[in-house]
Amino acid sequence: MDLIQHGFLRGIAYGLLIITVVMTATAWGMWLERKIAAQMQNRMGPMFVGFHGLLQPVADMLKLLQKEDILPAGADDWLFNLAPILTALFAIATAAVVPWSAQIVASDLDVGLLWVLALGGIMVVPVWMAGWASNNKFALIGGMRAVAQSVSYGVPLVLTSMVAVVFTGTMSLSGIVQFQMAHGWLIYWPPGPGIIAFLLFYMALLAESNRIPFDIPEAESELVAGISTEYTGMKFGMFYVAEYVHTMVGSAIAALIFLGGWDGPFHWLPGLHWMVAKTVILFVSVYWVRWTLLRFRSDQLMRLCWLYLVPMSLALLVFAAVWVTYFAA
């Protein structure tokens, strides 16, 4: 009894900590992205709120909170209101199992990777809820595209993660890292398939978190704002935050399962530094791609996924199985 209560309280404390840390990191992740984008475009970016616009995320949040909450005529109010909450919930819940170093982990699940992939996959439900409940044709088309894209790109995402699972023999995220600390990072050992699996995972990640060149569901030049067309104020903010959390956790997962997580070239620096550095580099690279490339058309996106990414990830998985069975022993 005592133990359960202890575990329950610990869960709440960790939960609050995760939400605080993730939301804070996300807010300044947005600031970072805006600054990087501005530098790429010969602009200054946010400059006026705080030193070099450092308080801009706070100002944005306050602005969103003050906005009028509009329920569009003919909208399904339950689904409409539930969708942003679920989206943000699922996005933040994925952060719970991310180990930031050997010690810093809220919940070191045995099936941590599965948990992340499952929550990423279920994100499609609230997105479709939003698209359907908005009673708006642009939102509906955006929702349909989002479902098609998430379901398709979920396949290579899972398959490439399974490559890591097959090599390491565990679904625990810290287990995967410990294996890499012993045998070398998966991106370069065994030679070849690791780097390809990483690149495929990265592309699928871009698609899963709706980033250019795969941001078809939003496609604001075509669909106004896609699923979030009818959302105002903090409900829109939740979609927005969820998108960034998704990208950040995705970057962390990629760093964990392919880049050795908190493993670094020298060990006198605590592992947390390496992990954060790798995550931030991947996070920034997502935005580098985003602010450079144009957007695919939805049918081209599907073709890319099913004709190239899925067969290649399947082949990698087979290779991994063969390698582990015959060579790794």
Added chain:
Amino acid sequence: MATAANSPTESRYRLDQVDADADLMVLNFGPQHPSTHGVFRIKLILDGEIVIRAIPYAGYLHRGVEKLLEKLTYAQGVPIVDKNDYVSPMSNEQALVMAFEKLLKVEVPRRARYLRLIFSELQRIASHLLWLGTFALDMGGALGGGSTVFMYCFRDREGILDLFEAVTGGRFHYNTHTIGGNRHDIPLGWDKRVLAYLDMLEPRIAECESMTTNNSIFVARTQGIGLIDKDLAQGLGLSGPLLRASGVDHDLRRDAPYHAYDEVPVRVMVEQAGDCQARALVRVREMRESIRLVREALAGLPEGGINSGKIIKMPQQFKAQSGQVYAAIETPRGELGTFVIAGGGDKGTAPYRLKIRAPSLHALSALPWILPGHTISDVVVVLGSLDPIMGEVDR
């Protein structure tokens, strides 16, 4: 159903794949939409994401410019038309004053004709830069690579606005052309500024090209999209880059030279494909050609007066003989024509009827023919490739 289209309801592309029993959806694309380049509405009949029928509606920006010009004297009309094609005001002024000059039989001095050529070509670069930026924006989104190209293009377009400001004092409403010449001569050292700007611009166009026309995503999005063949282009009265992208070798600057184009000959850029990619390539090459033209014209810029003087001094007293004229120039968007019927006698101070032939209106008339069979994503690409300016369409 893969034969040539006879009517807008009949599509040439992929319409045979459309399910006959499908539930169709009507989507009003615009007038408030980020990618309609102003206030323009297309009623799309959709089967899923495939466009079955597209019905364009223009007229949201009608300001009665033609009627207004009939109420003003000839000299007063010039600043009004600046706002027609608000991406290339210089061309609007030139099309109007050329018609009036023809009607009033006024000679334009040689230096003024050279200056008009330089202004018109710089304006073409500015207009095409704006087009390239917004076209990338249509394709890459406001929060993505598209906006990066957009920012680069607008930064470079600023340079041209600065040059025009140095001459006319205005960045947008120049009012620099008068009947019989130009109002402002170029300031001292302006030609050096222009040359320095052009030297800077050339590598930057290459930079923008690497992000657009040389980018494989751009090619995938534009190749084979929005096909306009030779017959359709000529039948709809398309002009400018749209016509040249469909394989018709036609350019008023070469075929009916005005300004000083007979002395500074133009190389006409023609593409055969007739799709969005061809239209993009034609425009990018035209920018390079315009750079060459400005350099040549600046090198050969003659000395002398810049206007014949009569009309600037007494605009109210100047009266036209009754008659009608049509003058056309090649703007960045195509043939911009002005048709004037002049009343004689007491009514000779203003046009009796004035009609502006806007190339963008003709471009939009192609939409019902070329949109069916494409997806919603292609609608914005096709619309962007036509480069319509609503101010000019609706007037």
